[in-house]
Amino acid sequence: MKHDIPKILSQMTLEEKAGMCSGSDFWHTKAVERLGIPSVMLSDGPHGLRKQDTEGDHLGINDSIKAVCFPPAVLSACSFDRELMRAFGDVIGREAQATDVSVVLGPGVNMKRSPLCGRNFEYFSEDPYLAGELAAAFVRGVQAHHVGTSVKHFAANNQEKQRMTCSSEADERTLREIYLPAFEKAVKQAQPYTVMCSYNRVNGVFASENEWLLTKLLRDEWGFEGMVVSDWGAVNERVKGLAAGMELEMPASGGYTDRQIVEAVRRGELDEAVLDRAVERILTLVFRWEENRESHAFTLEDDHCFARRAAEESMVLLKNEGVLPLDRKERILFVGEYAEKPRYQGGGSSHINSFRVSAALSAAQAYSHIHYAKGFSGTADSYDEVLAAEALEAAAGADKVVVFAGLPDSFESEGYDRSHMDLPACQNRLIAELAAVNPNVIVVLHNGSPVAMPWLGAVKGLLEAYLGGQAGGEAVAAILFGEVNPSGKLAESFPIKLSDNPAYLNFGGKERVEYHEGVFIGYRYYDKKETAVNFPFGHGLSYTSFAYSNLRLDRDTMTDGGMLTVSVDVTNTGSCAGKETVQLYVADRTDCVQRPLRELKGFQKLSLEPGETKTAVMELDDRAFSWYSTELGEWYAAAGEYEILIGASSRDLRLSASVRYETERRLPVHITLNTTVGELMEHENTRPLARLITKKMDAFFGVGDDNSETGKEAINDEMANAIVASQPLRGVISFGIMSPEEMRAEIAKYSD
């Protein structure tokens, strides 16, 4: 039955309406029985259901129902696979319908600004395009079952330290180009039922009461049709938040903030129409759920299989000097407690009560007899002489040694940040020692964010398993033994050391954190600065090899509002089936403004049999070429040349082609008496004025005058031009080269 929401709204009292704007308890909205308004449940999310039946909390402290723990975003992002993310959403949507959860609180799309953020494991990437594409696919999958999602945490929530009060200070261009596009894409492409505002302030204003974010951008610009929910406890001033566009406060406020809303309306400080609009949006969510219940039977076993597939499609083979896949006939030793007790998810509100967890050690016995030495504990950082000696002795007699290393739970979690990028020292030491006694050491990493790798040169193989979800152990075993050909690609860069990271000097501030690196985060920074990394964004190996050929653009000129289709052939040149993610980067060669060297604007994952060739087809709209000009208040692509780069990673670029961008649009020109001649020279439209002034100055100073040879020795033409370039126009007047009237008249001709 379709409910008449305006009619129901008109029958509600002021108190009932205010009451709708906060939860009834930790996880539910309020019911109004006399009007048939039911209560609905919101639950974490997103990589599995954390449905709490009894004691609620937002830190993952109390138990939730037994569920399936899928790979967290840090791993699933490496699939670079929209189809997989959609299928993932589909599984979550079915589970949610079956367990009466109307909104799953995710996905988390914040950018990974620093490897230290304690919650990086819950976020997709350092790249907004990738995060946005994957989030939109996931949202579509979940919402196909009329279950809502909550794209979070909006916005610029990139550290855990003082997350409830700290202000993220970033300029508008940086926000628009880096920290907001993943939200924007999810909203525009998939209309999530809800967006969750973050705890932090953005440029001084709490996200929960930030009208620019919640209304101007989200609704007016992006066309968001859903409802904004606060992060749990993110409300600062309730009435201010409501007016700014924050509809539902979670969890319950004990009626306190509901009363504030009622009083504000009574005192005429809050327009009742604002409250009505908020309640209408909340009721839309509630009845959408009520009217679209689906009966789904799901089995934990089936979904465990999906969790395994998602992990297999995502784990990243970072290094392989001929040691993988393992041969079943070899004598293989596993070392490290994570082999039997994997670290497979992060701590905090996304923590799933997994119904089963598979370990690589038991899963691998299906392929071969595996020898095992614990070597070190997975929960502490203490070098155990006895365990280490056992492992080293066993390693000396093994053909290959696989070390299961990683970060203990206490090293990274929601609620706090890491203070360094290191693995426990005991693990680093043992890996180095193992490599000294055995030439074939392979490391399998269990971590939610990059780690330093002092032993990298000494090991022959490295598999980034990240946090693999409950079936991660099976995926690791299948990849190690070559039953599954790895196809994950890194969704973030791996710096060599923490101080290489662009946020190093400005991360973890208490009251304010300045985003001084601007748009240069992740590979955008490492590439521009030519900084070596352990592994670049987009990197990931396979057991087969791929050749790229035949790059085609369907036009050589791109325009505003146009579309460019890019095609490229990929051939599997090896001997086993495999998958390759073709990546497309756009490089701006116009020199109009400081930009990253290249940015990801397209990708496609192809599945190829040996010898098979397929074509990846990617489309670019004008936004793919644009940067955000705060002067124009719009996205802008300057006229000129752009390069389309195709690669297997951000630093393994195989093919390129050029395209010209044609547009009548220009950045506005504001000329004042402090504008320099050099600045006039930079822009096509003002160049004639620069030339006129240079000519007059040359005449005045005798530059180019053949008679003054001595003068030429002191200053040649080139030097003179460089000096003139820094001259402000007022200098031209004060030297008497041009009169103030003449100059004003010239400026008027060229200024917008």
Ligand code: BGC
């Ligand atoms: C987290 C959210 C989560 C909420 C509910 C908060 O602490 O930041 O991501 O959805 O709790 O558990």
